[in-house]
Amino acid sequence: MEVETLVHILQELIPGKNAGGSLRFVPDLGTLPVGRIGVAVDPTPENIQTAVERGIDLLITYHPWTGEATEIVNHANLRLLALHGNWDSAPAGILPELVQACELREVAERDGVMIGTTETALRGLIEVCQRTLELTVVPYFGELRSPVRKVGIYLGSGFLPHRRAVWETCRAQGCDTLLSGELTMAALRFGTEHQLKLIDLGHSAAARAGMNKFRRLLAERLSDHCPVDFLDGLYSCNYFTSYSILDNYSAAFTESDDLEMGPELFSFIEKME
Structure with a gap:
C-alpha cells in the first residue's frame, strides 16, 4: 500500500482539529510501501516483538513510543505512529x-x-x-x-x-x-x-475499546490494500509502578505521600500526556 493512501485514510478518521498537526511518524514514514499494520494501545516490548514476528512494518499505538525495545525496532525498521490525543475526541474516538x-x-x-x-x-x-x-x-x-x-x-x-x-x-x-x-x-x-x-x-x-474500534475502521478502509492486526499488550494500569520511561522516578512516589509529591514527576507526565 502506498503511503499516500494511508495518510488520506488517517485524515478521514481523524479530521480537522482532532489531528492538531501532531500526527507524526517515528521514524518518518517516508516513501516505503506499507504491507501490514498493527494497532495497539501501548508500544510495549511484547507488542513490538509480536509486530516484528508477524511481519508488521507499521505499528499504530495510542500512547507514544519512548524507546522500548529500540534494538528490535531499529533492526526490523519498524515504523511507529502514536495517535494519543488525536484519537481522544475524534468522531469515533x-x-x-x-x-x-x-x-x-x-x-x-x-x-x-x-x-x-x-x-x-x-x-x-x-x-x-x-x-x-x-x-x-x-x-x-x-x-x-x-x-x-x-x-x-x-x-x-x-x-x-x-x-x-x-x-x-x-x-x-x-x-x-x-x-x-x-x-x-x-x-x-x-x-x-x-x-x-x-x-x-x-x-x-481506558483506551482499549477505542483503539479496537480504530482497528476495525482502518481494516474496513484498507480491506483491498493490507491486513490490520490488533496487539493487546498493555502497560501497567498505573504508570508510576511499571511504565518503563518512569523507572528513574519509581522511588519518588508512594500512595502514602501522594499529596506531598514534588512537581518534577508531574511536570514530566504532563509532557507525556
Whole structure:
C-alpha cells in the first residue's frame, strides 16, 4: 500500500482539529510501501516483538513510543505512529466510545472533562466499564447501590494529585461520579469530602475499546490494500509502578505521600500526556 493512501485514510478518521498537526511518524514514514499494520494501545516490548514476528512494518499505538525495545525496532525498521490525543475526541474516538458504552445523555465538554447524564447505580456503571474495557477487576470508591445521575470522564491520570482541577470541575458541574485512571489517596480523600464516586478505568485499559474500534475502521478502509492486526499488550494500569520511561522516578512516589509529591514527576507526565 502506498503511503499516500494511508495518510488520506488517517485524515478521514481523524479530521480537522482532532489531528492538531501532531500526527507524526517515528521514524518518518517516508516513501516505503506499507504491507501490514498493527494497532495497539501501548508500544510495549511484547507488542513490538509480536509486530516484528508477524511481519508488521507499521505499528499504530495510542500512547507514544519512548524507546522500548529500540534494538528490535531499529533492526526490523519498524515504523511507529502514536495517535494519543488525536484519537481522544475524534468522531469515533476513545471518548465517544466510552460515552456511548455508558449511555450518557446531554453530553458536553467542560475544561477537558466529558460530562453527561444517566440513570443507573454505581454497580451498573462498573459492570458496563468491565464489559466495555474487558476488565475483570475495576477499582472504585462509593456505595455500589448509590444512584449515578451525572458522570465525568477524563482520560489518563485524572486521579493523580496534580489533576485536582479535574475533580473541582466535576464538583462545580454537579457530577456525582468520575471515571479516570491512577487512583490515589488524594482523590479518595476528595471523593469522601465531596461525595464524589470514583471508578478507575486504568490508564491504558481506558483506551482499549477505542483503539479496537480504530482497528476495525482502518481494516474496513484498507480491506483491498493490507491486513490490520490488533496487539493487546498493555502497560501497567498505573504508570508510576511499571511504565518503563518512569523507572528513574519509581522511588519518588508512594500512595502514602501522594499529596506531598514534588512537581518534577508531574511536570514530566504532563509532557507525556
